Amino acid sequence: MEYTITLPENQKPISLQELFTEEWLLPKKMRHLLRIQKGVLLDGKVADFQQVVTTGTQITLTLNEADYPYQPLALGDARKVRVLFEDEHLIVVDKPAGIKTHPNESTENNTMANHLAAYLAPKKTRPYVVHRLDTDTSGVLLFAKTPLALSLISRLLEEKQIYRRYQAIVTGNLTHSQTITKKIGRSRHDRRKRVIDENRGQTAITHVEVHHHSLKESQVYCQLETGRTHQIRVHLAAIGHPIVGDVLYNPQIKQAKRLMLHAYQMTLVHPFSKEVIEIVTESGLWN
Incomplete structure (x- = not known):
């Protein structure tokens, strides 16, 4: 799994080690695997974690799929997916009431994760659950599209940086x-x-x-x-x-x-672009 990320315009000069640890909040295990597997490239060359990166730097990360196992999902109905925001890293959907966030059994195919798996299948992308909404709760539901994004977004959630x-x-x-x-x-x-x-x-x-x-x-x-x-x-x-x-x-x-x-609403700072993303549903209980 290979991902190329271009650092945003407001990126201050910083070492890769500091970027991964302090800004991206990559888990220690992921940083260790990237280092020993030589999974970080700058300009096509294996990077030293002490190298300085800044605005416009392109970083290519390669993750070994075996290190990030994925539980296969039965494909649901892509027509039930209402997208509120999507880029190559994240997707936010408007979940209807009465639909579970994810399956508990491999045979289930009528959860939001199943429907999203069907929606993303033509793009050869998978949904990764970041957080959950109760079955009977509707509204903004965030998924990651890569294990890298999942790791970063999950840390933002833990750090209470998602409103x-x-x-x-x-x-x-x-x-x-x-x-x-x-x-x-x-x-x-x-x-x-x-x-x-x-x-x-x-x-x-x-x-x-x-x-x-x-x-x-x-x-x-x-x-x-x-x-x-x-x-x-x-x-x-x-x-x-x-x-x-x-x-x-x-x-x-x-x-x-x-x-x-x-x-009704979710606001977060995008982990890679540093843009403030505010998602508000068109539906609501009184608007």
Whole structure:
């Protein structure tokens, strides 16, 4: 697998080692393999990691496919893919509610990853899952198109450098914006569920901004600072305002036709071009 990347106009002079470690955030194992396999070329020659690169430098990276195993995906339906952004490294799609992000069994072919595999097959490219949306959540979903991009984007996600904003419609009159910091852990009684667990749970931070409120329902924006399973759903239920249509965390209420949670916006700095990419869905819960 060979990739050629041209450094952007705003690239300051820097050694390859610093570029890989400090800016691209390449994992130690990947850097080690690139070094011992002589997998980095500058102007067609094997590069020394202390060489300085700058604006316009072309870097060719070769990854051994055996070092980055790929789980084959059954091809789904390419017509179900709605692309919001795509280049040679990344692809962002608008996931409908009711479709899983990826399969759990090799025989499945009706997840977003399967449909994207079908869409990318003519380009001889594969989708790599970066993050997930719950089956019943719609909206912005990011995939990498190479193991190199996957590594970089995953690190950006870990470093909390990808901004994600959701729309939700919740039950009741939520009158003020707030930040929820309740820790989240697994339920002991239902393997599907997560619960507030301040003793053994993981840190979880959700910023909630009220867009509109009324006695019966309120419209809110939620920004994730962490990415725990069911985080927004658990946090909103914990403050007494569960999401409309959430059969798991508020089964007593009259249900809507779907879970009213939508990944509305994503903003990130492209790992190679350094451009700020802002993706906003045309669809939404109230726009």
